Amino acid sequence: MSDWVEACAAGDIDEEDVMRFDHGGRTFAIYRSPDDDYFATDGLCTHEKVHLADGLVMDDIIECPKHNGRFNYKTGDARGAPVCVNLKTYPVKVDAGKVLVQIG
């Protein structure tokens, strides 16, 4: 089992928003949903490797800032052109005000 890594404080991300998290040479996107739940995915869009943390979060969708590829950040599902490859997701938990990500 891989360890849980601290990504940020829970308050660092606004509701319905996203931020970038880099760890061990890899990059991730951490999301806070409108329902105040936290999620994590790979940071780069599967279409052109653009970082999703600059994108727009609406409900449970993250939209790539460059070419409008859309993913459900809770499941990683690609939601139509130009993206066709799903995004990898990672387990997240909040503990004592810290957002922890289990990066496999």
Place this chain on the structure above:
Amino acid sequence: MVHGMVIIGAGECGGRAALALRDLGYGGPVTLVGDEPHLPYERPPLSKEAMASDTPEIKAIASDAILTEKSIRHIHSVQAVAIDRAAHMVRLWDGSALPYEKLLLATGSTPRKLPMPGLGSRCVYLRTFADALAIRAHLSAGNRIAIVGGGFIGLELAAAARKLGAAVTVIEAQPRILMRGVPAEIAEIIHDAHVAEGVDILCGNGIASIADDGNEVRIALAGGQEISADLAIIGIGAVPVTGLAAEAGLTIDNGIAVDAELRSSDPDIFAAGDCCSFPLAVYGGRRVRLEAWRNAQEQGALAARNMLGAGEAHAAVPWFWSDQYGLSLQIAGLSDEGRSIVRRDLDDGAFILFHLAEDGRLMAASGIGPGNAVARDIRLAEMLIGKRAKPAPEALRSQTVKLKSLLAA
């Protein structure tokens, strides 16, 4: 017998339409006809820094395997030469004929030719992957590249050429670069970035004559200056490809004229993407033609829905982007619809100009900044434009007011 759907033009628009027909569950024959030898591919990378790699690769929209899996017949390297509307038949250059139930023309655009004598083999245009490879072969240290036209294609190529160490001169007849559709404040930042990277930009310079002996191009400017180059790339705009439609008697009006559902003057023939002009609902039905990747994609998908009878009107807001060096520009809407400008400064020198109509309605937003700094706010602006919102100028100006909060208003 089911004649099926035929799509002429296998670019972004045609390719997306073919995939969309299958995604919508259409079970009849789908045939995609293209005059290039490649799978449908994305054109935006052709002018950008992706071209600076040693072996530029084509970015296909769909693999052979996907086309096969979805039973999309892709006929490549063949031009369509005639449409027989009465017989519902498209004739191809190789003599074959394709019957159609509905036909989509996604024929795209072609570079506007420089209307003067003297152009030879060292004067080139960019449209296809083959064009891009031919240009790439000349982009190296020590080579001199002249770019005629300070528009997006020319400027993006200038950035790619500089990355490879070529000497670059951009020649623009207008008083500044990016006259069409880009506010002066933003054009100035792009201009300065090019100058900082060593590009020589000559604005307000008409071309008096061109001489191309096959090894060198000599361009004489109206002001008397002469530019010598190993390659001249001409990027002075694009014209819609309408020959097939015009010969078939379809209405042409700055492109193949279509209605809000992308239907041409023949109810069984649709047109989408760069080749068509259409009424833009968000601006009261103003007829426009857009040369943009996302529009090609969206209209391809919309045409597919309407070929299957959805009866859905085009409702999208135009959106466009360009990358040069580390800067990215994004524009939502058409800025010429605005009468006044409100500026919102973001971090890292990025900013957005909001273009407001007299009655305060947000008509367009133009942003520039490093990386994707403006992307999120431009996307939100696009939604506000689509909603015909009249956001308070002070809210647009203040970085502390989240644009997302204005959507709910």
